Amino acid sequence: MKYLSTRGRVAGLSFCEAVSMGLASDGGLLVPEKIPSLGRNIRDLGGTSYPELAFEIFKLYIDDIPELDLKQIVDKSYSNFSDPKVTPLVSVGEDYILELFHGPTLAFKDIALQFLGNVFEYILNKQNTFLNILGATSGDTGSAAIAGLKGKKNVNVFIMFPEGKTSAVQEKQMTTVMDSNIHSIAIDGSFDDCQSLLKEVFRDLSFKEELKLGAVNSVNWARVLAQTVYYFSIYIQLGMPRAFQVAVPTGNFGNIFSAYVAKEMGLPLERLILATNQNDILHRFFKTGLYRRDEVRFTSSPAMDIQVASNFERYLFYVYHSSRDKFQQFINSFESSGAARIDLSDLPENNDGFVTSSVSDLETIKRIRYTYERTGYILDPHTAVGLAAGFRKRKNEIPLVSLATAHPAKFPSLLSKALPEVRVSHPIIESLEGLPTRKRHLENDSPALKEFIKTVNQR
Numbered sequence: 001m002k003y004l005s006t007r008g009r010v011a012g013l014s015f016c017e018a019v020s021m022g023l024a025s026d027g028g029l030l031v032p033e034k035i036p037s038l039g040r041n042i043r044d045l046g047g048t049s050y051p052e053l054a055f056e057i058f059k060l061y062i063d064d065i066p067e068l069d070l071k072q073i074v075d076k077s078y079s080n081f082s083d084p085k086v087t088p089l090v091s092v093g094e095d096y097i098l099e100l101f102h103g104p105t106l107a108f109k110d111i112a113l114q115f116l117g118n119v120f121e122y123i124l125n126k127q128n129t130f131l132n133i134l135g136a137t138s139g140d141t142g143s144a145a146i147a148g149l150k151g152k153k154n155v156n157v158f159i160m161f162p163e164g165k166t167s168a169v170q171e172k173q174m175t176t177v178m179d180s181n182i183h184s185i186a187i188d189g190s191f192d193d194c195q196s197l198l199k200e201v202f203r204d205l206s207f208k209e210e211l212k213l214g215a216v217n218s219v220n221w222a223r224v225l226a227q228t229v230y231y232f233s234i235y236i237q238l239g240m241p242r243a244f245q246v247a248v249p250t251g252n253f254g255n256i257f258s259a260y261v262a263k264e265m266g267l268p269l270e271r272l273i274l275a276t277n278q279n280d281i282l283h284r285f286f287k288t289g290l291y292r293r294d295e296v297r298f299t300s301s302p303a304m305d306i307q308v309a310s311n312f313e314r315y316l317f318y319v320y321h322s323s324r325d326k327f328q329q330f331i332n333s334f335e336s337s338g339a340a341r342i343d344l345s346d347l348p349e350n351n352d353g354f355v356t357s358s359v360s361d362l363e364t365i366k367r368i369r370y371t372y373e374r375t376g377y378i379l380d381p382h383t384a385v386g387l388a389a390g391f392r393k394r395k396n397e398i399p400l401v402s403l404a405t406a407h408p409a410k411f412p413s414l415l416s417k418a419l420p421e422v423r424v425s426h427p428i429i430e431s432l433e434g435l436p437t438r439k440r441h442l443e444n445d446s447p448a449l450k451e452f453i454k455t456v457n458q459r
């Protein structure tokens, strides 16, 4: 399988080359030349364990890692999960929840970042080279990337977060990691400032080349690929139904784009319910055809407080497959003015199964209460956004599975608002209590950041 850029000026990359490049060097996103179809073989997946399933799917996309090595990478990546099923499906009321929070940092990002960390390690060993990973986080990505890369050889990890603006739990998950290759950096500023710093440093091509900077953000193809696996896992755990639907709490369009890929591979995923909080650019797009950047609103589902969904360009690429000019016009228009429009008639029939809904904070809290009172199950706020959207947009008669993207104990202050009578906890989070922490404090200033990265590399 070869990979190419949505923008057309990068092509013919192998999987490992695509992973190392991250964002395509022409500014686009990397996609496989074609999405492989499982066809009738999909019925043969019954009874496979999660790592076996992942291996079967990855093989279709990866031909530059020998199968034995790939198998080892996969087994290692999913051995750090506390549930033997990795992503167990549970019944809640009449519907289902797929728990994606059994990894080391209790959010779904572990599923992709454990794998990506091991792929990086494999590539670096093979090429006998080193890498400096630079990332910006509003919370969950940073800790999952750190957990995926801590203690690995030939790779330093620099994660910037806005000082005082992540939750206390999220900050501890980053700053209590003492491995010498991990550097948590508190920036004086907002998450947007961290992202601007990241872009500024990546734009300095000579610095990027010299320090071999790499990225772990959600545009990395390995993350999309790793996330397709659990949609197949739903199918198996449901007993291979004729059709099913999922509700996905969405920010950067990464998780739900993986659902789309799984559907294109042949999974009978009839409806993809895209749930946003009040940052509803994607909801508005599917309704009106207008994709327009707005101010970011701060909500009780902070991992979804995103306006520009970085994976969305991949979907547009498939929508506009037969019209490269229109694709380019859309991208140009959005980059120059922050707004672009698609003719609703250019969207595929039934929008490829996508239906959308935007959920308020009040509804999120109500959904947490309602679910707890009826079933005893405790939702995290992101998951609650998905359930609320699923409730509104579901199709009757086929199973509905809502994706639980984080464990509720990661968001104690919101939970205490929704369920004051309940104490949510998790042993992983309790174990952070009282541990020593280490963080570097830097001003919102790219020369200072570059200097710090250089100093670490001279040690």
Ligand SMILES: *Cc1c(COP(=O)(O)O)cnc(C)c1O
Residues within 6 Å of the ligand: 107, 108, 109, 140, 141, 218, 249, 250, 251, 252, 253, 254, 255, 256, 303, 304, 382, 405, 406
């Ligand atoms: C990152 C994240 C999301 C959003 O996922 P996308 O792939 O960006 O759409 C939802 N919930 C939680 C808990 C997250 O950490």
